[in-house]
Amino acid sequence: MVSYTPTEEVDFVVIGSGAAGGIMAKELSVAGFSVVVLEQGGPGCYGHEQDYNKDELLGMYPAPADRLMSDLKLQPNTYRKHAGEKAGPGSSRYGCVLGGGTVTYGASSWRHLPYEFNEATHVGTIAGTGMADWPIGYDELEPYYTKAEWELGVSGLRVDSPFFAPMSKPYPVKPLPEKASGALLKIAAAKLGLTVVPNVAAILSEPYQGRSACVSCGMCSGFGCQVKARSSTAVTMIPIAEQTGRCEIRPHSYVHEIKVGANGRVTGAIYFDAAKREVFQKAKAVVLSANGLETPRLLLLSKSAHFPDGLANSSGLVGKYLMSGNFSNANGLFEHPLNEYKGIVSGAAIMDYVPTDPKRGFYGGGRMTGRGQEEPIQYGVQGPHLAPKWGAEYKKALREQANRKLTIASFITQLPLETNCVDLDPDVRDAWGLAAMRLTSTSHPDDVKCMEFFRQRSLEILDAAGATTVWAEPVSDARGGAHSRGTCRMGNDPRKSVVDKFHRAHDVPNLFVVDGSSFVTGGRNHPTMTIEALAFRAADHLIKATKSGNV
Numbered sequence: 001m002v003s004y005t006p007t008e009e010v011d012f013v014v015i016g017s018g019a020a021g022g023i024m025a026k027e028l029s030v031a032g033f034s035v036v037v038l039e040q041g042g043p044g045c046y047g048h049e050q051d052y053n054k055d056e057l058l059g060m061y062p063a064p065a066d067r068l069m070s071d072l073k074l075q076p077n078t079y080r081k082h083a084g085e086k087a088g089p090g091s092s093r094y095g096c097v098l099g100g101g102t103v104t105y106g107a108s109s110w111r112h113l114p115y116e117f118n119e120a121t122h123v124g125t126i127a128g129t130g131m132a133d134w135p136i137g138y139d140e141l142e143p144y145y146t147k148a149e150w151e152l153g154v155s156g157l158r159v160d161s162p163f164f165a166p167m168s169k170p171y172p173v174k175p176l177p178e179k180a181s182g183a184l185l186k187i188a189a190a191k192l193g194l195t196v197v198p199n200v201a202a203i204l205s206e207p208y209q210g211r212s213a214c215v216s217c218g219m220c221s222g223f224g225c226q227v228k229a230r231s232s233t234a235v236t237m238i239p240i241a242e243q244t245g246r247c248e249i250r251p252h253s254y255v256h257e258i259k260v261g262a263n264g265r266v267t268g269a270i271y272f273d274a275a276k277r278e279v280f281q282k283a284k285a286v287v288l289s290a291n292g293l294e295t296p297r298l299l300l301l302s303k304s305a306h307f308p309d310g311l312a313n314s315s316g317l318v319g320k321y322l323m324s325g326n327f328s329n330a331n332g333l334f335e336h337p338l339n340e341y342k343g344i345v346s347g348a349a350i351m352d353y354v355p356t357d358p359k360r361g362f363y364g365g366g367r368m369t370g371r372g373q374e375e376p377i378q379y380g381v382q383g384p385h386l387a388p389k390w391g392a393e394y395k396k397a398l399r400e401q402a403n404r405k406l407t408i409a410s411f412i413t414q415l416p417l418e419t420n421c422v423d424l425d426p427d428v429r430d431a432w433g434l435a436a437m438r439l440t441s442t443s444h445p446d447d448v449k450c451m452e453f454f455r456q457r458s459l460e461i462l463d464a465a466g467a468t469t470v471w472a473e474p475v476s477d478a479r480g481g482a483h484s485r486g487t488c489r490m491g492n493d494p495r496k497s498v499v500d501k502f503h504r505a506h507d508v509p510n511l512f513v514v515d516g517s518s519f520v521t522g523g524r525n526h527p528t529m530t531i532e533a534l535a536f537r538a539a540d541h542l543i544k545a546t547k548s549g550n551v
């Protein structure tokens with residue numbers, strides 16, 4: 001494998017190796033460029049995936065070397081509802097390993113619908129929001145969705161419906177087997193006139209490109225995949241990048257500054273290596289793919305004489321318009337065992353409430369997914385419904401309920417508000433002495449109504465599916481997390497956006513921000529397929545621009 005010295009000026013440094021970074025590294029190195037990928041997390045089980053453990057306790061309390069998710073003890077973050085309040089401890093975590101969030105994610109891989117790129121044109125302004133059109137439309141991204149689905153490996157069924165994005169090509173792999181959740185949603189849908197489709201997942205239903213199909217182990221989201229059925233960038237993109245002989249992957253490299261030269265161009269990145277030594281990697285251009293939370297934080301940490309308010313931040317919008325994604329959950333208990341713990345997390349979805357409907361009295365929509373996958377310890381700690389927390393009655397309720405519970409999890413719109421943001425906490429530092437990220441977030445009143453709408457519909461659906469008991473906790477607002485996006489929005493106007501439509505920072509000609517942070521509006525949550533399509537498109541344009549001397 002190739003290895004560069006930090007003083008050697010490579011063509012590109014890519015910061016982060018997740019959904020977007022893995023694709024950028026592969027595309028740029030295949031196109032002939034020298035690339036160094038700086039990833040703060042470890043290599044995980046890269047190249048020996050069979051060793052990923054399925055130990056739930058280890059997964060909950062991993063030793064640092066086994067860490068697949070960010071560690072709040074090492075990298076704390078803080079949260080508050082409104083500016084002006086002192087932030088308290090936050091709970092936001094994301095995938096922190098070679099392959100980023102794609103190593104452990106649930107892998108639901110929905111495309112945005114065409115109108116989700118120009119919602120402002122469709123609905124006009126919504127008071128109090130920064131609703132805006134994207135500078136690109138669905139048609140421009142469609143070929144890259146197809147490329148992402150085929151290069152990564154996505155299982156699904158193309159459906160001809162207004163609730164489904166139009167596709168120029170079917171999915172490369174057939175849908176995963178139907179689970180009890182799918183069968184029960186269909187019973188309800190038949191009574192209520194709703195539409196059920198199989199989940200679209202970046203998890204293989206049959207062997208593809210030398211990788212195995214899902215073996216339904218049931219320890220899926222939150223765990224590494226031992227048979228490489230989950231199409232993470234660590235098993236799809238990164239091996240191809242390395243095989244070019246032009247891409248060096250450097251795990252345990254925590255970037256804390258993107259360096260700017262006298263001419264205002266970036267010159268490389270400074271990172272802490274595993275021994276906490278500072279290293280400067282020189283590069284002709286930098287691709288920042290550290291996710292919707294860490295990307296704005298790193299730009300804000302990268303202050304310089306040229307950029308006293310943070311790199312690429314002349315608009316003052318770095319970190320603003322955070323959308324972490326709202327959810328609503330409802331649960332039902334059924335007479336018969338469901339065996340929902342097997343297979344992928346979410347087997348089927350109800351699509352009818354994806355579009356917004358003015359009759360509902362608020363803006364927003366979402367996808368309802370049926371799921372019942374809870375690992376035994378997680379379920380035991382959380383406890384059965386309306387049961388004591390210990391003793392004989394607790395055990396009896398565990399036995400009765402554990403395999404009979406179905407949850408409808410809805411993934412719904414969160415409107416972009418300028419006041420919802422990521423910035424640097426003035427009081428809290430991480431284990432390297434850097435300012436921690438602070439999240440400020442309160443959803444728009446329409447979002448709260450939207451969550452409540454989905455909560456009510458989910459209870460009705462569970463009822464219609466034949467649940468013997470149904471319940472739902474009160475809705476609660478997003479507080480950050482791995483679906484965060486929108487914090488370096490793209491646009492044509494440098495005063496109103498951070499990057500242009502090709503992900504180039506308006507302020508810095510050789511800095512490219514490619515990840516969930518460039519979203520303008522959030523879609524119906526589940527951001528990763530759109531992040532991946534955007535990355536393929538960004539790489540295409542970056543390669544052409546570089547080859548024509550325009551970087």
Ligand SMILES: Cc1cc2nc3c(=O)[nH]c(=O)nc-3n(C[C@H](O)[C@H](O)[C@H](O)COP(=O)(O)OP(=O)(O)OC[C@H]3O[C@@H](n4cnc5c(N)ncnc54)[C@H](O)[C@@H]3O)c2cc1C
Nearest residue numbers: 016018019020040100101106107108255291515526527528
């Ligand atoms: C348990 C779980 C389930 C999920 N399920 C789904 C799902 O079903 N569908 C869906 O669409 N999404 C899901 N997600 C979200 C999904 O993982 C993210 O949307 C996606 O990974 C984001 O891609 P990204 O490229 O923006 O960032 P990431 O994939 O998060 O990659 C960013 C990488 O950058 C690294 N990094 C950050 N800061 C630095 C730094 N300063 N220096 C060096 N490296 C750095 C990080 O360690 C990380 O590896 C899930 C996430 C989790 C954790």
